[in-house]
Amino acid sequence: MSQADLPASGEMSPAVAGQLVALNQAFYARLAEPFARSRQAPQPGFARLRTYLARPGPALLDVGCGEGRLGRYLWAQQAISAYAGLDFSAALLDQARATVAGQFWRRDLTRPGCLDDLGPFGAIACLSTLQHVPGRGNRQRLVAEMAAHLLPGGLLLLANWQFLDSPRQRRKVADWAAIGLAADDVEPGDYLLTWQRGGFGLRYVCLLDLATTEGLVIPAGLQLVDHYRSDGREGDLNLYSIWRAANG
Numbered sequence: 001m002s003q004a005d006l007p008a009s010g011e012m013s014p015a016v017a018g019q020l021v022a023l024n025q026a027f028y029a030r031l032a033e034p035f036a037r038s039r040q041a042p043q044p045g046f047a048r049l050r051t052y053l054a055r056p057g058p059a060l061l062d063v064g065c066g067e068g069r070l071g072r073y074l075w076a077q078q079a080i081s082a083y084a085g086l087d088f089s090a091a092l093l094d095q096a097r098a099t100v101a102g103q104f105w106r107r108d109l110t111r112p113g114c115l116d117d118l119g120p121f122g123a124i125a126c127l128s129t130l131q132h133v134p135g136r137g138n139r140q141r142l143v144a145e146m147a148a149h150l151l152p153g154g155l156l157l158l159a160n161w162q163f164l165d166s167p168r169q170r171r172k173v174a175d176w177a178a179i180g181l182a183a184d185d186v187e188p189g190d191y192l193l194t195w196q197r198g199g200f201g202l203r204y205v206c207l208l209d210l211a212t213t214e215g216l217v218i219p220a221g222l223q224l225v226d227h228y229r230s231d232g233r234e235g236d237l238n239l240y241s242i243w244r245a246a247n248g
Contacts (some may be wrong), residue, residue, distance in 0.1 A: 011155030012135050016185050020134040020204040021110050025177060027201045028089040034198025035066075035092075042073035045240050049125075049157055050079045052225065052242050057081045058122025058154070063146060064109060064129025068096030075101060086119065112145075113222040119149035128238070130216075131206050136187060139206070140216055147220035147245060156222055156243040158230075160208040163193070167235055174202060209216050210239060217243050 028035065050073075053060075057080040062070055065085030083102030086109065087093050093104050107114045108151050124146045133139045142151045146156055163169035172193045176182055179192065180204060189212065195201040208216075210227055217224075222243035229236035 010137070011137050012185065012187050012190075016181065017110070017134040017138065019179070019181070020186075021108070023202060024132055024204055025088060027195070027203050028092060031195060031199050031201050033091070035195075037198070042069055043127075043159075043231045043238065044235075045159065045228070045238055046070065046073050048077075048228060048230065049159075049240060049242070050074065050077050052155060052157070053079045053123060055079075058151075060084070061115075061119060061121045061124045061146075061149065062086065063115075063124060063126040063142075064132070065096055065104070066092045068100035068102075070125055070127060071096065071100035072101060082122075084121075086114070086118075109133060109142055110135075112141060113188075114142070115145045115149050120151045121149060121154060122151050123155045123157060124150060125157040128161060130158065131160045131208055132204060134186075134190070134204055134206070136216075139208075140219070142144070142214045144220045145186060147222055150222075150245040152245060154245045155225070155246045156217070156245070157240070158243070159238045159240045160213065160215070161205065162207070162209065162237055162239050163191075163205070164207055166232070168233070168235060169237070178202060208239070210241065213239070213241055217241075221246060 059082035060080045062085040067088050071083045085096050085104045088108050090106055093106055097104055113213040130139055133142055174192045174194050176192055183241045189207045191205050193203050193205050223247055225242040225244050227241040229239055
């Protein structure tokens with residue numbers, strides 16, 4: 001496929017987006033266990049995130065909940081009143097159900113309407129998940145759906161991996177040829193990254209810096225409350241941003 005096959009908007013074609021979704025689904029199906037083992041402890045950045053959840057804690061929707069470590073942390077901190085988790089990985093959802101009190105649904109977050117019949121919520125978290133949704137239009141749509149499921153004054157909590165800022169993480173970048181694609185098939189900021197813990201795998205990840213995140217969230221009508229960097233050996237591998245819905 002070449003640049004000529006991309007839609008006129010410059011966004012990747014539905015066929016390429018579908019290929020990348022399938023790649024990530026296969027990754028988490030095959031490597032769910034070692035991935036979950038690497039996610040048992042809460043991220044350091046969760047502590048600051050918790051301070052924005054006013055008491056009594058809100059009902060929280062965790063979009064891309066994985067094995068549920070955010071839910072485990074927030075329950076332990078008595079920072080939420082109810083918890084619901086969404087993920088496309090059945091294996092990770094099984095692990096979340098075993099360790100987190102709440103409701104869980106298997107949903108494909110790349111599809112329109114993936115949040116239908118849920119909410120509204122006082123807070124919605126989407127941590128290290130938006131970066132795995134291929135296609136800017138698909139990410140814009142998911143952000144808009146999350147915003148629409150917030151209560152007035154509710155919070156959207158985002159975090160995305162800033163892997164290019166770390167020489168250690170940059171070594172994980174692989175050539176698109178490994179999955180039969182070229183750089184022209186994807187969008188700026190899209191990368192193919194290796195995983196080598198408990199088995200070898202390839203994942204699609206989009207680098208979402210603050211300016212890119214603002215371009216996705218501000219059109220959804222949310223206002224930036226705060227942003228900060230935390231996590232990883234370097235202490236700054238994730239970019240957290242907190243957004244507030246209008247009060248009605």
